Amino acid sequence: MESFADLIKTEISIAGEVEIIEEQADMSESNSFAKRLITGQAAEKYFERVFITVPEFQSYSLTNTTGLGCGFDYRMSREDSPFLAVEVKGITTSTGAIQMTSKEHKIAQLLEDRFFLFVVRNFAEKPYHTVFQNPVNSRLIFDRRESVSVQVFWSTTIGSE
Secondary structure (H helix, E strand, C coil), rough: CHHHHHHHHHHCCCCCCHHHHHHHHHCCCCCCHHHHHHHHHHHEEEEHHHHHHHHHCCEEEEECCCCCCCCEEEEEECCEEEEEEEEEEEECCCCCCCCCCCHHHHHHHHHEEEEEEEECCCCCCCCCEEEEEEEHCCCCCCCCCCCCCCCCCCCCCCCCC
């Protein structure tokens, strides 16, 4: 699988600037983020391929909501019942940690049995999945963690010409 950094380099190399970027940019800061992004996207593609085989989702239609920031990745709809929400997570090995954002956790609490956590496991060898209905009230134990971070950015004002 192509790494996130390799994908960026491919796009930048079209402009012939990849050497400058490699020398000046420190990709190590975003390395764990890049790995999570790649694993998450792969997990979502896996889910899109297999959801019709999952008993809980059979006869539901799928809507991708990843770009909406609504607290879940997929909305499952069927005429005769309320929608289901599915949050997809991926881990490289068969066991490991996952994180839910504050919004994902809150939506899971609100929707209860209509919220599903779909965990794609073992990307390193042969992927398989585990489905948790109402994950915040299941056998899973979520620890609340707080993190404070400092973000550095550069700002400018564009005036009229």
